[in-house]
């Protein structure tokens with residue numbers, strides 16, 4: 124079952140010099156109980172899509188089409204719910220209790236002048252009726268779970284903690300109301316590699332032991348390879364390939380996916396073969412015609428310049444948006460092993 128089903132989602136930012144389409148008629152499913160990784164270069168629209176799920180798209184962004192169905196409620200109120208139609212009371216109930224998010228640079232979300240224990244109590248009491256004692260007990264268990272020393276952390280101010288510790292506090296925070304679905308937006312960016320690995324260990328443990336569905340957004344495809352069950356690839360506001368992690372790494376279909384894999388140092392055995400994707404991400408104010416990837420694509424054909432590719436279903440959980448996905452040249456040119 125899919126906990127989230129995004130259909131035809133369009134999000135636009137009207138700016139003085141034009142309109143940016145950060146999500147362009149996106150269809151995307153997030154299956155329950157799995158870790159879905161979402162990769163794409165900076166500006167491809169990952170954070171914007173996540174912010175739509177929680178209805179926190181930043182101004183001047185507007186959702187101009189689509190629906191986001193949430194299937195996480197109990198069978199008894201067996202109605203499919205469109206998050207985009209939630210009223211304020213429904214949103215209040217939905218955020219934190221159903222879906223929680225750990226933001227990019229979440230550590231900065233902590234209030235610098237309030238002790239951690241008071242911040243936790245305040246946040247929880249905004250959403251549910253729980254006593255201070257109950258909250259502190261739960262917070263201690265969770266801090267312990269993310270391998271922090273509860274007594275010390277609860278009495279600390281944010282500046283007394285390292286970046287990695289603050290990020291683990293934010294992960295514990297996100298679990299306070301037992302959400303079914305956790306969105307992690309670049310949860311380890313700005314942390315050193317050892318701390319990153321440590322945090323991914325903890326996230327994997329949380330996923331295994333609690334069965335929480337996760338959406339992990341990152342520009343680092345190597346992280347997705349390590350942690351996720353499925354991968355979605357975003358380019359210029361579109362999801363261009365989605366599939367099971369083994370299938371996509373074994374047999375990537377979109378030239379952009381192939382490019383990302385070949386550009387990731389730790390995924391290529393022979394470092395000499397590492398090849399960055401040529402060119403740079405498109406200007407969303409002035410998108411190329413047809414397939415937005417065509418100016419950078421080694422396999423572009425005349426049609427790619429003219430016609431936007433539609434979605435091709437390749438298997439039970441594998442889709443691609445490309446005119447040349449089955450091009451034998453992929454293999455001939457040695458781009459694939």
Ligand SMILES: Nc1ncnc2c1ncn2[C@@H]1O[C@H](COP(=O)(O)OP(=O)(O)OP(=O)(O)O)[C@@H](O)[C@H]1O
Nearest residue numbers: 136145164165166167168169170171181182183407
């Ligand atoms: N508040 C805003 N005002 C104007 N444009 C915005 C705003 N938020 C996002 N955008 C634009 O929307 C596009 C998608 O941005 P988004 O942050 O979703 O990408 P991303 O894939 O998360 O990138 P990153 O890896 O840098 O976080 C970008 O072109 C960005 O400039």
Ligand code: NI
Nearest residue numbers: 169170171227
């Ligand atoms: Ni982002």
